Amino acid sequence: KNEVEQSPQNLTAQEGEFITINCSYSVGISALHWLQQHPGGGIVSLFMLSSGKKKHGRLIATINIQEKHSSLHITASHPRDSAVYICAVVRRGYQLTFGKGTKLSVIP
Amino acid sequence: NAGVMQNPRHLVRRRGQEARLRCSPMKGHSHVYWYRQLPEEGLKFMVYLQKENIIDESGMPKERFSAEFPKEGPSILRIQQVVRGDSAAYFCASSPLDSSGELFFGEGSRLTVL
Numbered sequence: 001k002n003e004v005e006q007s008p009q010n011l012t013a014q015e016g017e018f019i020t021i022n023c024s025y026s027v028g029i030s031a032l033h034w035l036q037q038h039p040g041g042g043i044v045s046l047f048m049l050s051s052g053k054k055k056h057g058r059l060i061a062t063i064n065i066q067e068k069h070s071s072l073h074i075t076a077s078h079p080r081d082s083a084v085y086i087c088a089v090v091r092r093g094y095q096l097t098f099g100k101g102t103k104l105s106v107i108p
Numbered sequence: 109n110a111g112v113m114q115n116p117r118h119l120v121r122r123r124g125q126e127a128r129l130r131c132s133p134m135k136g137h138s139h140v141y142w143y144r145q146l147p148e149e150g151l152k153f154m155v156y157l158q159k160e161n162i163i164d165e166s167g168m169p170k171e172r173f174s175a176e177f178p179k180e181g182p183s184i185l186r187i188q189q190v191v192r193g194d195s196a197a198y199f200c201a202s203s204p205l206d207s208s209g210e211l212f213f214g215e216g217s218r219l220t221v222l
Contacts (some may be wrong), residue, residue: 033211042215043199086151094141095164096211098151 003027006087006099013106019074021102023087026068033096034061034072035086043086046072077106110135112202113182114214121190122222129217132182133202137212140183142175145197145216154198157183190221 004025013019023032031050037043047054047061049070054061058077063070074081087099113132121127133140142154144167153167157177168175172190177183187194201213 035213040218043201043213045211045213048210088151094139094156095153096141096143096151097153098143100150 004099021072023070029089031090033088037084112214127187129185130182131200137202141201143199
């Protein structure tokens with residue numbers, strides 16, 4: 001079993017829909033990152049959080065340390081949100097362990 | 109303030125050749141991390157460097173791979189005698205402190221071994 005599990009692996013949504021991507025982990029962590037990767041492109045860090053909730057524009061990230069679970073929400077989804085979203089947990093102060101990613105396709 | 113710069117973006121090598129991938133961290137960042145993304149797999153940590161020091165190379169294959177971050181110039185990930193299995197995207201990230209802080213990623217270098 002992977003230390004970081006994401007669900008779903010693939011997600012197709014209609015433009016405007018509310019989207020949730022989940023991340024569960026089985027190890028002790030100090031923080032968690034949500035990353036975005038466009039096809040053939042680089043990686044952008046969307047959020048880093050260690051507790052509670054953060055919001056940036058239409059993106060919201062939450063984390064429950066006790067339950068070892070985090071969610072990334074996208075409100076009013078848009079085709080430009082189509083990308084792979086990756087959850088990564090921080091261990092040992094600097095090492096990241098990554099989930100396999102959730103491929104999101106938003107259809108106009 | 110330029111972001112993390114990686115070059116080359118794409119590199120093609122034949123089996124047995126050497127590949128050198130370069131990473132210039134963001135200005136003011138002294139911590140560099142290299143990650144590898146194999147096709148259809150997730151990212152994996154390779155190595156963590158500070159200026160002139162390798163802090164953790166536990167994710168690097170023991171043979172053929174090496175990394176450095178000299179006092180002057182970019183960090184370099186070097187792969188000697190490349191094999192087809194080395195074909196992957198190699199990402200560099202930098203931070204001003206360790207990963208308890210924000211991480212900034214480069215665009216990646218995509219290595220194809222023929």
